[in-house]
Amino acid sequence: xxxxxxxxxxxxxxxxxxxxxxxxxxxxxNILHTGDLPPETLNLYGGAGASTVYRISQELSAxxxxxxxxxxxxxxxxxxxxxxxxxxxxxxREIGPRVAEILQGSYSTECTQLEKTDSGIVVRRLVLGxxxxxxxxxAREPYVIGLQAIADVAxxxxxxxRVVELSAKVEAPRIELVEVQRPEASHVDLERADFxxxxxxxxxxxxxxxxxxxxxxxLGAEIGCSRPISGDLKWMSEDRHIGLSGKRVRPRTYLxxxxxxxxxxxxxxxxxxxxxxxxxxxxxxxxxxxxxxxVGDLYKIVPLLTEKLRERLGRR
Amino acid sequence: MPxxxxxxxxxxxxxxxxxxxxxxxxxxxxxxxxxxDFDLNALEEALRxxxxxxxxxxxxxxxxxxxxxxxxREILAMGADEAHIISHPLMASADGxxxxxxxxxxxxxxxxxxxxxxxxASLDNSDYQTGPRLAEIFHLPHLAYVSRLEIxxxxxxAWKVMEDGVHVAECSxxxxxxxxxxxxxxxxxxxxxxxxxxxxxIHEYKLADLGLGEDDLKPYVQLLELKALKVERRxxxxxxxxxxxxxxxxDIIVEEGLARR
Numbered sequence: 018x019x020x021x022x023x024x025x026x027x028x029x030x031x032x033x034x035x036x037x038x039x040x041x042x043x044x045x046x047n048i049l050h051t052g053d054l055p056p057e058t059l060n061l062y063g064g065a066g067a068s069t070v071y072r073i074s075q076e077l078s079a080x081x082x083x084x085x086x087x088x089x090x091x092x093x094x095x096x097x098x099x100x101x102x103x104x105x106x107x108x109x110r111e112i113g114p115r116v117a118e119i120l121q122g123s124y125s126t127e128c129t130q131l132e133k134t135d136s137g138i139v140v141r142r143l144v145l146g147x148x149x150x151x152x153x154x155x156a157r158e159p160y161v162i163g164l165q166a167i168a169d170v171a172x173x174x175x176x177x178x179r180v181v182e183l184s185a186k187v188e189a190p191r192i193e194l195v196e197v198q199r200p201e202a203s204h205v206d207l208e209r210a211d212f213x214x215x216x217x218x219x220x221x222x223x224x225x226x227x228x229x230x231x232x233x234x235x236l237g238a239e240i241g242c243s244r245p246i247s248g249d250l251k252w253m254s255e256d257r258h259i260g261l262s263g264k265r266v267r268p269r270t271y272l273x274x275x276x277x278x279x280x281x282x283x284x285x286x287x288x289x290x291x292x293x294x295x296x297x298x299x300x301x302x303x304x305x306x307x308x309x310x311x312v313g314d315l316y317k318i319v320p321l322l323t324e325k326l327r328e329r330l331g332r333r
Numbered sequence: 334m335p336x337x338x339x340x341x342x343x344x345x346x347x348x349x350x351x352x353x354x355x356x357x358x359x360x361x362x363x364x365x366x367x368x369x370d371f372d373l374n375a376l377e378e379a380l381r382x383x384x385x386x387x388x389x390x391x392x393x394x395x396x397x398x399x400x401x402x403x404x405x406r407e408i409l410a411m412g413a414d415e416a417h418i419i420s421h422p423l424m425a426s427a428d429g430x431x432x433x434x435x436x437x438x439x440x441x442x443x444x445x446x447x448x449x450x451x452x453x454a455s456l457d458n459s460d461y462q463t464g465p466r467l468a469e470i471f472h473l474p475h476l477a478y479v480s481r482l483e484i485x486x487x488x489x490x491a492w493k494v495m496e497d498g499v500h501v502a503e504c505s506x507x508x509x510x511x512x513x514x515x516x517x518x519x520x521x522x523x524x525x526x527x528x529x530x531x532x533x534x535i536h537e538y539k540l541a542d543l544g545l546g547e548d549d550l551k552p553y554v555q556l557l558e559l560k561a562l563k564v565e566r567r568x569x570x571x572x573x574x575x576x577x578x579x580x581x582x583x584d585i586i587v588e589e590g591l592a593r594r
Contacts, residue, residue, distance in 0.1 A: 081474060081502070082465065107495050110461040111477050114429060118469035123553035124429060126461060139557065144458050146347040149359055152558035190474040192504040195490070199498035212590065236586070248480075248494075248515045256496050261459060262513070270590035280347065287564055291590055293582065299570075308567040309585055313578050321579035322586075329587055 018133075021098035022067070023049040023089055025078065025108040027058045031065035033102045036164055038066050040131035041100070048178070049092050051085070051185075052076040059177060067178045071096070073185045081192035082108070086115035088185050093120060093159060095183075100138070105163040113163050123155035126163030138162070147261055147284020165265065200254030205239055207257065212238035213268045215259060215286070218245050219275015219296060219315055223252040228316070229274055232323045235330060241266065243282045259285035274315050278303025295319070334388035335447035335484060335506065337379040338440050339413065340467070341372040341395045342432075343404055344457040352561030359559060368404055371452025373411075373519040374512050379450050380412040381517065382484055390414050392446065394439040396432065398425040402535065409530035410522035417443050419538045421550065428552035429462030435550070436463065437470045438543035442536070446507065448489070453478055453511040464511035474504035480515040 020037060024030035027050070034046045047069040048062055054072050062070055071092055077084045089112065093101050101116060103109040105127045117124030128140040137156040144151045155162070207213060214233045220226055226240075233240050240257060247258040259266055261281040267288035274295050276282060283306055286292060294307040295315045304310040311318065349364035379391045393413040395405065400418045409416060417439045424435070440449065449471075451464040461477075468475035480499070481492040489508055493500040494515065522530070540546060571581055 081504070082477075083468065083474060086469070107478055111465055111475065114433075114462040114465040115469040115475075117430065117553075118433070118466050121430075121553075124462070125554055127459075143562070144559070145345075145350060145359060146456070148347070148350070148561060149352070149559055150562050151556055154555045154557050155553070156555055157553040190468070190472060190504070190508075192474045192476060192502045195501040195503055197498050197500050236591070244514075248513075255494055255498065262454070270586070272586070272590070287562065292566060293585065293590065295582075304570065305568055306564075306566055309569050309571060309582075311571045311578050311582060313572075313575060317575035318579050318582070321575055322582050325579055325583040326586065329583055 018044045018100060019096060019098045020044050020046045020100045020102055021049055021089070021093045021096060022046055022102045023085075024104040025106060027061055029104045029106070031061045031067075033104060033164055034062070034065040034067050037102045037131070041133055044100075047071060047096060047098070049073070049089060051078065051088075054180065059180070063177045069179045069181055071181050071183050073183050075185060077185065077187075078108075079194045081190070081194075082111035083115060083189035084187055084191065086112040087119065087187045087189040090116050090119040091185075091187065092183060099158050100160040100162060103161070103163050105165050109163050113161055117161040120159050120161070121157070122159035122161050123157040124161040124163075125153055125155055127165060128162055129165050131162065131164070143284060146280035147287065148280055200256065205256055207239055207241050207259065207264045207266050210239035210266065211269045212236050213241045213259075213266055213271050213289075214238045215241045215243065215271060215273045215276050216246060216253075217243040217273065217276030217282075219277075220246075223250070225316070226252060228319045228323075232319055232326070235323055235326045238272070243276050243279070261285065273303055273307070274319060276303055277301045278306050334386050335382065336390045336392070336445055337382060337448045337450055338392050338394060338443055338446045339372070339376045339379045340436055340449065340451040340463060341376065341393055341408060342369040342452075342455050342463075343367070343395060343397050343401055344369045344455055347456055357560040357563070359561065366401055366404065367456075368408065369452055369456040371454060371456070371512065371514060373452075374514055374516050375450040375452050376408060376411060376413060377517045377519040378482060378512055379448075380520070382448075382482070383412075386484070390444070392417065392443045394418070394436055394443060396420075396424055396427075396435045396439060398422050405535055406527070406530055407522065409533040409535070410527040411520055412522075412526070413533075415534045415536065417536045417538065419540070419543065421540055423547060423550040426552055426556065427550065428554040429460050429466055430553050431550050433463055433466035433470060435543065435545065437467060438545060439538065440467070442538065442543070448484070448506060449473075449509045451509070451511045453513050461511075464509050468509040471507070471509070473508050475509040475511070476502055476504060477511045479510050479512045482510060482512070482516065
């Protein structure tokens with residue numbers, strides 16, 4: 018089986034190859050790459066285990082998902098790929114359905130496991146607000162799969178992949194990207210954080226988030242939030258949003274401050290090893306989803322906790 | 334004055350859903366159905382565009398195993414002008430491919446249109462498929478995860494919420510737009526609107542009316558198993574004065590929370 022891989026960044030493509038190879042052992046993984054291809058990127062691909070890199074020199078992503086989807090479909094056809102691995106990011110979810118529609122293959126996104134069987138590829142994904150796991154049979158080739166690429170890139174120097182230049186003469190409906198309004202905060206990698214302090218509607222004002230930030234600083238933790246904080250209130254940037262339509266995180270510890278625990282948020286923290294919550298409402302759903310649930314006022318508890326931890330941990 | 338098609342899905346209300354204690358399968362019969370949350374945002378946005386631009390039709394389409402007429406009446410009461418629906422038992426096993434195919438046929442019955450609006454994902458499956466698939470079927474540009482939309486004579490500008498920030502993008506009409514919860518707050522229909530809606534047309538189709546057969550409803554992706562995920566948490570409730578609680582929490586965090594993996 019030949020697998021064509023395309024993530025929105027080289028890092029994601031490499032992670033998809035590593036994660037894909039774990040489930041589909043012995044298959045050939047090729048990467049579709051657009052834009053410049055510096056040696057370090059080629060090394061990254063080689064280290065991950067890619068056999069061939071198909072390169073299109075133009076940067077297509079700004080023209081929108083239809084352009085890139087059509088290019089992927091075209092390349093998959095030319096390379097006889099039976100599976101196409103995409104990232105389960107927002108970008109991946111815009112292009113995946115189009116690729117499946119063009120190739121008339123089966124499509125599934127946010128897949129957490131893949132298994133090759135005689136009747137197709139069996140995948141698992143969360144549905145119904147993330148509270149249930151569906152086992153699905155993708156019965157028709159090609160299999161277009163959005164994979165949760167949480168694996169690290171398999172390190173080491175692999176064989177340098179072969180590079181094949183493709184010219185993309187693709188016709189597809191375009192969108193024009195006018196501007197990207199980046200949040201002022203620097204990029205956070207919540208998916209890899211060991212300790213996350215999550216903030217929710219229990220905070221009454223944006224300024225009060227400083228309480229959580231102080232605590233996070235002492236703990237060396239990252240800050241994440243529930244949807245209202247980044248969405249409706251815009252107190253935090255979207256890259257800190259944990260939940261069904263945001264990030265899925267897997268820290269050692271998740272400390273939920275003023276988070277009620279709607280199912281959409283819970284799905285994002287399901288893989289946390291330890292969940293501790295502080296909430297003033299003893300009936301909040303987060304209480305039964307925590308290992309330790311503190312019933313109390315975060316405005317009183319958090320400053321005291323920060324102080325105690327500062328003493329215990331000997332940090333500023 | 335753009336004419337707008339809004340795709341709406343009836344889903345189970347996932348917040349009412351409880352797993353069977355032994356099989357862990359969801360007990361669908363014990364939960365009510367509702368219109369998928371994001372789809373109501375799509376409808377609301379269509380109504381606001383119509384109000385702002387002083388005209389244009391808003392047409393609702395829905396396909397499912399048994400589309401509930403009462404819920405369609407609610408959509409009409411909110412302000413949609415007409416509805417085109419199809420119910421077929423095989424839609425219970427529809428995947429994104431089948432759903433988009435059937436919806437595209439319904440949309441073709443809905444007269445002329447400039448814009449298709451959908452929720453970015455459905456409440457039950459969160460597949461994020463219908464919008465981009467319809468865009469591909471009709472060969473149109475698609476703007477996804479939209480939190481703000483501006484529409485002019487022949488083009489639209491959208492604020493797309495992406496992981497790295499907000500992407501402002503434009504495309505020409507006709508187009509497909511999928512919206513998130515942030516874009517608006519859907520209105521609640523008044524009694525007067527509900528009464529007025531009883532006269533609005535609901536067009537119900539059979540498969541053959543859409544040029545489809547039962548073979549067309551065979552999904553490419555089949556559900557093999559559906560089970561509640563059980564993550565057992567210790568559920569220790571801690572109570573006390575803020576001082577006591579902060580001390581206990583500090584202990585827990587130092588002893589368990591900060592341990593390396």
